[in-house]
């Protein structure tokens with residue numbers, strides 16, 4: 510049975526002020542599709558680097574679409590800051606333990622064979638100190654030799670989104686308008702509006718701002734080098750990622 514709990518030491522003040530993915534949660538799966546390609550990438554890394562994965566933690570697990578494709582792993586734990594996203598995950602992946610918590614500040618009191626954080630979830634931390642804190646949390650929660658699998662939106666990708674016109678998309682009778690704008694330096698605000706059909710010709714507006722930060726890949730590599738070995742990195746076309754790639758995928762191994 511799925512269980513949902515709050516991270517060990519209660520909710521931090523930062524957590525209490527986090528309001529992202531509350532409005533968006535109910536539309537997330539319809540807009541983002543299933544997570545099977547993200548699950549497949551994780552399974553491929555586990556296989557390639559020959560890890561006996563009996564436990565996996567996903568940070569920012571959202572609606573559980575990635576965990577859903579990882580049910581060959583006996584112990585699955587998902588952590589997310591949005592109760593709305595977690596309630597969708599509880600229905601989708603009843604076997605997973607789900608934790609309401611902040612991926613930049615968590616203590617689950619156990620270690621895992623694999624920690625994953627995918628679909629530009631790390632970018633949601635809005636300053637680099639929080640990224641460092643997440644990386645420290647990952648190191649604390651990984652067994653020696655365990656894998657840290659994650660991806661990032663690059664600075665180039667975020668610049669490109671800021672320069673692009675808003676994305677307008679009709680789905681299930683509703684309309685999404687998403688506009689990514691700069692919030693200074695490498696910070697961006699994703700202004701998301703969903704006009705949801707009430708079925709009688711009227712619409713209800715659901716509005717939410719989500720923030721993402723871009724960080725140079727070399728900064729991330731340098732931070733991780735103290736506690737991890739870089740096993741693999743690639744971009745969407747399988748080449749070495751640069752700050753101009755659309756997305757960067759990493760597999761690291763915990764030292765020790």
Ligand SMILES: C[S@@+](CC[C@H](N)C(=O)[O-])C[C@H]1O[C@@H](n2cnc3c(N)ncnc32)[C@H](O)[C@@H]1O
Nearest residue numbers: 530569570571589590591594611612628630633
């Ligand atoms: C783009 S979604 C990805 C969800 C899932 N990993 C997937 O691939 O479908 C990002 C998720 O990160 C969560 N998130 C953002 N900031 C967080 C934080 N500080 N701690 C925990 N979860 C966070 C959001 O609530 C959201 O569910």
